[in-house]
Structures are given as structure tokens and as C-alpha cells.
Amino acid sequence: MEVKRMDRRVWYVLKILLKSNEPYTMASQIQEELAAKYDSHCDIKTIYADINKINGFMEEVFNISSYIQVKRKRGYFIEKGILADAQLRFIYDTLYSSGALSKQEGEALFEKITALSPKSQIDRLHIEEMRSQSKPLFIKMNVILQAIHEQKTIIFEYVRYTINQDGKVLAVKSENGNYEKDSSGHTYFVSPYEVMMHSGHYYLLAYNDVRKEQLSIYRIDRMDLVRTTKLKFTDIREMWDMKQLERQAINMFFSNEVIDLKFLFDKEIFRSIVDQFGDQLIVKPDVSGNYVGEVKEVTLSDGLIGWIMMLGSRITILEPSSLKTKVIQRLRESLDHYH
Structure with a gap:
């Protein structure tokens, strides 16, 4: 039972620091909160030892040195959790934009991911409330x-x-x-x-x-x-x-068709081409000063045609003829709306 009480107290110390609304927390404040919130009583030296245990664990498991830091005469603070701000923001945006997760599932998952992230770090992300989504996934x-x-x-x-x-x-x-x-x-x-x-x-x-x-x-x-x-x-x-x-x-x-795509494109949209196809893309220079791109086994979809139309005159489909026909048809349909 003594070991369990000790382990629980170490978690309470960490929880107090993670949830703190203040930039710094003195050991004496931790001592007071342990007694008031968790009915856990100990001396200041025990709190110092608990913080050392937490730091040792974080360094051993996550390779983070000085997870809990201290500033003289001000107190302890946790600047960031096991993930950097940018990583957390990416995870949040991915969960937020997912059409597969419900609001409750997204929020619950993000809460678990950020269990070891301080409140101050979450506040820095400037995140909004997740929107309501579909049935639980x-x-x-x-x-x-x-x-x-x-x-x-x-x-x-x-x-x-x-x-x-x-x-x-x-x-x-x-x-x-x-x-x-x-x-x-x-x-x-x-x-x-x-x-x-x-x-x-x-x-x-x-x-x-x-x-x-x-x-x-x-x-x-x-x-x-x-x-x-x-x-x-x-x-x-x-x-x-x-x-x-x-x-x-x-x-x-x-889609009903997979194609080998070949196209001429303006060098100014090179980044857009790479973003679309990644390392599947093979690029060869053209005599006109532009580039010819080749991508094997691309799904012929409405999304691909829409992307081509968005790039306008900066891209020209060379092969296959079936895709050229579909793009021409789509352009004619668009023009008909303005007649």
C-alpha cells in the first residue's frame, strides 16, 4: 500500500504542474495543493525527490532532459510536453478535419495525446472547439x-x-x-x-x-x-x-480507370505538381523551357480532373487521350454555363 500511495503522489505532483494556470509553481504551493486537493501530506524534500523521479522517467522513456524545469526564486514549470507545439497542432488539425471521427471521439483522443502536455502549451495552440461530426467511428x-x-x-x-x-x-x-x-x-x-x-x-x-x-x-x-x-x-x-x-x-x-499520366507543365507550378504526386513523379526538361511530368498508375477521378482544371493553361495533358477527352468535355461544359 505504501508503494501505491507514493506512486499516486508522484502523479499528483505532475498533475498539479501540468494543470497550473500560473507560469511558475513553488514547491510550497505544490505541498499545499497536495494536502487540499488530494489529502496527500509530505514535506518539501519529498516533493523535490518526486520531481527528480518524474524527470528521470521522462528522460529514460522519451529522451527529454529537464522535463520539469525550475527558475530560481520563482518555482517549477513545464514548457512543453513530449510533443512540440507544431506536432500537437498538426495532430489537432488532423483530428478536427477528419470526417470520420465524431466530435466526442476527436476530443477524447486529443485529450489522451496531450495527457503529458502542460496547460500553457495547449493554450499556445489557439485551438477552437471541435465541430460535431458523424456517428462514432x-x-x-x-x-x-x-x-x-x-x-x-x-x-x-x-x-x-x-x-x-x-x-x-x-x-x-x-x-x-x-x-x-x-x-x-x-x-x-x-x-x-x-x-x-x-x-x-x-x-x-x-x-x-x-x-x-x-x-x-x-x-x-x-x-x-x-x-x-x-x-x-x-x-x-x-x-x-x-x-x-x-x-x-x-x-x-x-474510379473505373487507372492511367499512366504524361503532361507538360510550367516550371512555376513545380511545387504544386510535387505536392500532388510526391515521389511518384518523374520529371524531364522540355525544349520549350518547361517540364514534362510522368506518373504511373494514377486513378482517373473527378478530383484529378478538377485539379488539372484549377491549374488552367499552366498544364497540358499529353497522355492518355481518354483523360484529354474528359478535360475538354469538362471545359466545354463550364463554358456552356456562361452562354
Whole structure:
């Protein structure tokens, strides 16, 4: 019991420093708060020893020297946690902008990530309250990941979107389910294989017995009432080239065509080109003083066409002809709006 009381007191000392509204906290103030808030009584030397233990732990585990610092005649302070300001801001912005997480899930996750970050550091981030999002993701993800690990089948309902006569977007249950016990067609029955992320959303790659020789893909935030079953798990992964099947499933979900892209572009937009394609990009100089870019296996999507149109005359598609045709068609449609 004595060891547990000691460990708890060390955490209380750290908690007091992390939550402090003041730039500095004297050891005597820590002593007073320990007694008032946590009914923990000790002398000043014990607090010094506890702070040394915390610093030793942080240096050993996170390679942070002087996690808790001291300024003479002013007191102790924690300038930053285990992550830098920029890292925390990036994590927050990623959680905030995710369409997959609910508001509560995003806030709870950020609170855990910042458990060892001082209040002063959080205040420096100038963050806003997270906006309300969709249904909880993590509950569904936990069920799916556990099912994948234990090779269990799952059933779920799937939401699709439609537009009513008034132009409002409505969420409706899909009626293409394959679960024999549900005559309404609302319930899907699959053997889950992998979870992947694409464009800020999580997707499940799974085997659906309606499609015998290919994978099916489902957006997890659109899956509802996800639960495991005791029905037989079908594993086709040893029978097929999984990477090829995964690619086929992804391409079918996001686009019907994968292309090898070749284009002429103005050197002034080089950064935009690199941002779009990263290390997939191969660049060759052109006699005109501009560059020719080549990228293999690009998904031909509306997003790609929109990006090309945004760059206007600074980019010219050379290959394939199917993409050139689509861009020309899109440009003509845009012009028609102004006639």
C-alpha cells in the first residue's frame, strides 16, 4: 500500500504542474495543493525527490532532459510536453478535419495525446472547439479490427445517400445486403480482411459471397450496427494475389480507370505538381523551357480532373487521350454555363 500511495503522489505532483494556470509553481504551493486537493501530506524534500523521479522517467522513456524545469526564486514549470507545439497542432488539425471521427471521439483522443502536455502549451495552440461530426467511428473500428484478428465474420447495415424531390440529401439503408436471415436486404454479411484509409476516410476490404472472385470495399463511417457472428469465415487470401485484388477493389470503388499520366507543365507550378504526386513523379526538361511530368498508375477521378482544371493553361495533358477527352468535355461544359 505504501508503494501505491507514493506512486499516486508522484502523479499528483505532475498533475498539479501540468494543470497550473500560473507560469511558475513553488514547491510550497505544490505541498499545499497536495494536502487540499488530494489529502496527500509530505514535506518539501519529498516533493523535490518526486520531481527528480518524474524527470528521470521522462528522460529514460522519451529522451527529454529537464522535463520539469525550475527558475530560481520563482518555482517549477513545464514548457512543453513530449510533443512540440507544431506536432500537437498538426495532430489537432488532423483530428478536427477528419470526417470520420465524431466530435466526442476527436476530443477524447486529443485529450489522451496531450495527457503529458502542460496547460500553457495547449493554450499556445489557439485551438477552437471541435465541430460535431458523424456517428462514432472507434466503436465500429474496434469490432472490425478484433474480427480481423480473430478471423470472425461480421454483419452490418450500410448507409447510402440519395436526393429527394425537394433536393435534400437523405441517408437511406442499402437494400443490397446478402445476409440470408434478413429478407429486407438491409444486412450485409462479410469476412473482413483489412482496414485502410483513403482521402481521410477509413474503408474495409472484405469478402462478400455475392462476388466470389474479388474483394468488396465499404466505407466504415457508413457502416451501422456492426457486430460479429459465429458464421463461417471465408479466407481467399492464399488463393489470390491479395495486392492485386486490393488494388482492383479500390479502383472500382474510387474510379473505373487507372492511367499512366504524361503532361507538360510550367516550371512555376513545380511545387504544386510535387505536392500532388510526391515521389511518384518523374520529371524531364522540355525544349520549350518547361517540364514534362510522368506518373504511373494514377486513378482517373473527378478530383484529378478538377485539379488539372484549377491549374488552367499552366498544364497540358499529353497522355492518355481518354483523360484529354474528359478535360475538354469538362471545359466545354463550364463554358456552356456562361452562354
